[in-house]
Amino acid sequence: MNPFRDYLSAVWNILRKDLQVEWRGRQGVPVMLVFSLLVVFLFNFALQLSPDLQAGLAAGLLWVSLAFASTLGLNRSVSLEQENKAMDGMLMAPVDRSAIYFGKVLSNFSFTFLVGLVLLPVFSLFYQQNMFKPMLVLVMVLGLGAYTSLGTLLAALSIQTRTRDVLLPVLLYPLALPILIAAVESSRSILAGQPIADYQSWMTFLLAGNILFTAAGLMFFETILEE
Amino acid sequence: MTKKPKLLSLLDILCLILVPGALVLILFFTPIERVMGPVQKVFYFHVSAAWAGMLSFLIAAVAGGVYLSTRKQKWDWLSLSSIEVGLVFGLIAILSGMIWAQPIWNTWWVWDPRLTTTAIMELIYLAYFILRSSLNTPESRARLGAVYAIVSAATVPLTFFSIRLFRTIHPVVIAAGGSGESAFNMTPRMLLAFFVSLFVFTLLLIDLVWHRSRLARLQAVNRGEGV
Amino acid sequence: MSAQPSDTNRQIVVNDLVKKYHARSVLNHLFITMDKGALCILVGDNGVGKTTLLRILAGLVRPDSGEIAIGNSSSSREPQHRRMIGYLGHHSMLYQDLNAIENLTHYARLYQLTQAEKIVSESIQSVDLKNSQYQMVRTYSRGMQQRLSVARSLLHDPEVLLLDEPYTGLDKQGAQFLDMRLQSLHRQGKTIFLAAHRPHRLLSFASHVAWLKDGAIAEYSPVQDIPGHPDLAAYLQESA
Numbered sequence: 001m002n003p004f005r006d007y008l009s010a011v012w013n014i015l016r017k018d019l020q021v022e023w024r025g026r027q028g029v030p031v032m033l034v035f036s037l038l039v040v041f042l043f044n045f046a047l048q049l050s051p052d053l054q055a056g057l058a059a060g061l062l063w064v065s066l067a068f069a070s071t072l073g074l075n076r077s078v079s080l081e082q083e084n085k086a087m088d089g090m091l092m093a094p095v096d097r098s099a100i101y102f103g104k105v106l107s108n109f110s111f112t113f114l115v116g117l118v119l120l121p122v123f124s125l126f127y128q129q130n131m132f133k134p135m136l137v138l139v140m141v142l143g144l145g146a147y148t149s150l151g152t153l154l155a156a157l158s159i160q161t162r163t164r165d166v167l168l169p170v171l172l173y174p175l176a177l178p179i180l181i182a183a184v185e186s187s188r189s190i191l192a193g194q195p196i197a198d199y200q201s202w203m204t205f206l207l208a209g210n211i212l213f214t215a216a217g218l219m220f221f222e223t224i225l226e227e
Numbered sequence: 228m229t230k231k232p233k234l235l236s237l238l239d240i241l242c243l244i245l246v247p248g249a250l251v252l253i254l255f256f257t258p259i260e261r262v263m264g265p266v267q268k269v270f271y272f273h274v275s276a277a278w279a280g281m282l283s284f285l286i287a288a289v290a291g292g293v294y295l296s297t298r299k300q301k302w303d304w305l306s307l308s309s310i311e312v313g314l315v316f317g318l319i320a321i322l323s324g325m326i327w328a329q330p331i332w333n334t335w336w337v338w339d340p341r342l343t344t345t346a347i348m349e350l351i352y353l354a355y356f357i358l359r360s361s362l363n364t365p366e367s368r369a370r371l372g373a374v375y376a377i378v379s380a381a382t383v384p385l386t387f388f389s390i391r392l393f394r395t396i397h398p399v400v401i402a403a404g405g406s407g408e409s410a411f412n413m414t415p416r417m418l419l420a421f422f423v424s425l426f427v428f429t430l431l432l433i434d435l436v437w438h439r440s441r442l443a444r445l446q447a448v449n450r451g452e453g454v
Numbered sequence: 455m456s457a458q459p460s461d462t463n464r465q466i467v468v469n470d471l472v473k474k475y476h477a478r479s480v481l482n483h484l485f486i487t488m489d490k491g492a493l494c495i496l497v498g499d500n501g502v503g504k505t506t507l508l509r510i511l512a513g514l515v516r517p518d519s520g521e522i523a524i525g526n527s528s529s530s531r532e533p534q535h536r537r538m539i540g541y542l543g544h545h546s547m548l549y550q551d552l553n554a555i556e557n558l559t560h561y562a563r564l565y566q567l568t569q570a571e572k573i574v575s576e577s578i579q580s581v582d583l584k585n586s587q588y589q590m591v592r593t594y595s596r597g598m599q600q601r602l603s604v605a606r607s608l609l610h611d612p613e614v615l616l617l618d619e620p621y622t623g624l625d626k627q628g629a630q631f632l633d634m635r636l637q638s639l640h641r642q643g644k645t646i647f648l649a650a651h652r653p654h655r656l657l658s659f660a661s662h663v664a665w666l667k668d669g670a671i672a673e674y675s676p677v678q679d680i681p682g683h684p685d686l687a688a689y690l691q692e693s694a
Contacts, residue, residue, distance in 0.1 A: 150378075153378070154378075157358070157371055157374065157375065158358075160362065160367060160371060161358065161361035161362050162361045162362070162363060163361045167357065167358065167361060170354045170357060171354050171358065171375070174347045174348075174350045174351040174354065175351055175378065175379060175382050177344070177347050177386070178344075178382060178385040178386050178388075178389040179385075181389050182389060182392075185392075201392050202392060205385075205388065205389065205392060208385070208388075209385060212381060212382075212385065216377075216378050216381060220374045220377070220378070223295060223370065223374055224370075224371060224374055227367075
């Protein structure tokens with residue numbers, strides 16, 4: 001058997017299982033979606049935002065609501081594995097344990113990305129500007145990719161503590177800040193209609209974040225989970 | 228408990244002489260800066276404290292890595308101590324920066340990228356202590372603390388790279404920040420005092436971390452956890 | 455001392471195992487060697503470290519020091535090596551929102567079993583859950599979950615079985631079923647290491663008893679030789 005193919009199939013099996021659980025239980029995406037909308041509404045009242053929001057504010061609001069909402073999904077994703085210690089079952093499977101990490105990152109990414117895709121038309125409607133731009137979707141892929149690959153690692157870490165999932169935001173937000181800054185900055189430029197040269201360094205930055213955090217997950221996921 | 232090493236006693240004495248020595252050098256030896264006046268003298272200890280803070284966080288990450296490969300408690304004590312000392316140095320850097328900013332920028336705080344990211348860095352390492360305190364066994368505190376210290380240090384270059392990007396995009400905002408650049412317009416006397424401060428703070432850092440590590444060991448022994 | 459089994463008949467070899475929690479040694483220089491085909495009951499008081507020992511053998515807990523060999527290699531951290539081991543712990547390792555078939559299919563895929571569908575179906579049949587195989591595990595009783603867990607741990611036909619209090623939650627019928635299942639696995643030559651704080655129902659068909667006491671194996675004896683170990687015999691009498 002080809003070890004690389006085995007590895008990919010293990011990643012896919014874990015992703016497929018998460019999709020199945022989500023499809024059955026529907027406890028991740030809907031909760032994240034509702035929560036992200038609530039954040040949008042709260043900010044509107046708190047900051048008295050107008051419908052013709054500047055590109056900068058809309059981009060910031062989009063990422064803040066995504067960042068808040070995805071912690072719910074990340075926590076759900078690891079608590080699902082801890083509920084009956086299903087994680088032990090995966091740890092004992094004859095696959096490299098980093099495959100579990102990749103599988104979980106991919107499922108977390110898919111769920112948050114789905115929420116992001118739903119938010120785009122909603123934002124377009126609320127703030128009277130077309131947010132459905134291919135480049136913005138690309139920024140979302142890169143930004144959420146980096147965010148969830150760090151988030152999955154830290155969620156696995158925080159679930160081991162006495163306070164369990166409460167700790168995740170405290171660990172995740174400050175560490176993810178550079179990613180969020182880069183995502184907001186490039187989204188802002190895209191919404192303001194600036195040429196690609198203005199924000200491509202931010203996009204490269206997001207790509208670097210993806211590589212860095214994925215490498216960290218690859219290195220430390222097993223260390224975090226073993227007792 | 229092992230006897231206090233001679234080298235540590237020597238280091239204590241050196242710090243006791245050199246820290247006031249550096250202060251004397253700064254107060255009486257360096258010229259008064261033409262534009263900013265006497266408040267510019269904050270700069271020497273400000274940059275040195277920031278340097279010592281960064282160095283401590285780096286040491287913490289390296290010690291964490293050594294802990295993960297050797298699983299020897301002393302490396303965890305070193306990592307923990309470095310972060311604690313680094314937090315204090317970081318706080319000194321921020322507070323001394325505020326003292327400088329008040330007359331120069333006419334405000335204690337501006338939302339400049341460098342200030343913001345430094346503050347966030349403090350939060351990252353504050354979260355380290357929350358993480359540790361919510362873990363039950365000394366072994367899990369050491370293991371997960373090490374992972375967190377390494378991942379945190381890995382985001383530091385990311386953070387500083389993001390400041391650089393801000394520069395290329397908004398050169399005007401940044402012009403106000405960063406006394407670091409002026410280091411190269413300094414007179415020879417200023418340069419001398421600057422490098423002496425850096426050196427003294429590095430010694431002080433080693434001295435404090437060493438003491439704090441020994442204390443950590445004593446605490447562990449006291450709780451019946453140490454060797 | 456190497457943990458390499460000296461002859462092919464050795465299936466589990468543990469050398470000088472140490473595991474500490476809070477600087478207290480739960481397992482303190484533990485040695486045990488188990489032959490292929492043994493059905494060994496691990497007895498000992500609650501909290502003595504039976505679970506820790508089994509979890510270390512299963513590769514879920516990292517020992518502080520010591521060597522472990524399972525099967526013919528000591529590279530127990532090698533992923534493919536884990537295929538040899540089936541482990542049943544205190545938790546079911548099942549997903550509440552999936553049904554029995556989906557749960558087992560997930561594990562069958564992780565173990566890359568060929569003919570997964572057939573194996574899963576037979577496995578569910580064997581634990582008598584055919585009638586509720588499409589129900590979510592959330593709706594299962596404790597006993598049903600435990601039976602499905604047994605099926606899960608046996609799914610990939612492992613050579614070595616590590617069972618931690620497998621009778622927990624089983625009703626009389628379920629317990630009898632597990633007795634029979636264990637006996638048939640024993641006949642097939644599987645190596646079974648089973649922790650039980652009430653070992654009596656197992657003594658009639660087990661081959662060995664290991665007594666974990668003060669972090670080490672105090673006694674390890676074939677069942678028929680128990681009368682020759684008065685301390686162990688007394689302990690077993692006590693825990694009846």
